[in-house]
Amino acid sequence: MASAIENEVTNGMLGVPTLTTAYGVLAAGTTATGPVQNIGTGTAGQALAGAGAGVLPAFTAILATQAQQETGTATDVYVSPGRQQYHPTSAKAHSNWGIVAGAPVIGTSLNVSSLTDTAVGQITVNFTTSFSDANYSVVFSGTFSSTTTLAMTLTTATTSTALISTNSTVTPFSLADSDSGKRTSCVFFGDQ
């Protein structure tokens, strides 16, 4: 049985023009004694945001999208764990490895599905999620083989792979595998 208040609201006795939006949020009217206003329900994930005195609050998206993270200029949305990595300041991939019995062994990684032993002194890093283009940045350290120091270089970059070479510093232009210490490290920045 409907209450007296519900009957009054339904029948418009309180000045409500319509309440057709089920579960809608009600706000006071434009004057202290004016009609009730229906803000609605918004959509999933939206929050009710105030707009200041004299303005009806409204439901609005508050979670930063991938595009907003990539632009990095919005100041009215919040970052979620699932979108943080899209900001330009975030590393998109990283890994370190050593070569054991001729094969690369990963120490730790982010967004790296596997390493491929392409040739002596050359490891292909395979990304789980590809970059949007091949113009990403990679930074790496020097490393060691069992007999000498090695300088690392990026040989070929595609959206889904990066071919990393380890170059001998005592025999110029010759390649050599790094040793088993998992200190051959690289970090990637760019757009996914």
Next chain:
Amino acid sequence: MSSHFPVATQTDQEAGISLGSFVSPAKQSFHDSACKAWCSWTIVTGTPTLRGGAGAQYNVTSLTDGGAGATAINFTTNFSSVNFTCVVSGASIPGTRPLIMSTGTYAVGSVDTATVDPDTPFAGADPTSEVGAACFGDR
């Protein structure tokens, strides 16, 4: 803030998939894509010395001099295992020759770096240029 929009926990950040929680400044660093420690230093009269004051390094409490070309970076908050990534910059003795920098032994609370003269493999050499390091992983 309602329970529909909780603040992201460390676990949420490390998983990196939630779209229903907000990242707070205190938890941002736990994301896999976030740099967990960084610093730069110079060698001053044979001793590695952090450059700058507060804000000039992150999660680095001190450096340890391990001899010529050997500097250990000591973390304020440890990594959860020794399996983390650390990249270090190139180095040089300006006007003389470039040096190769690499990482050495990884521990949860520190990482060794080595600066060597490529003309004399495995011989440590102190750089006179500024050098830097950045570490990524789980802590």
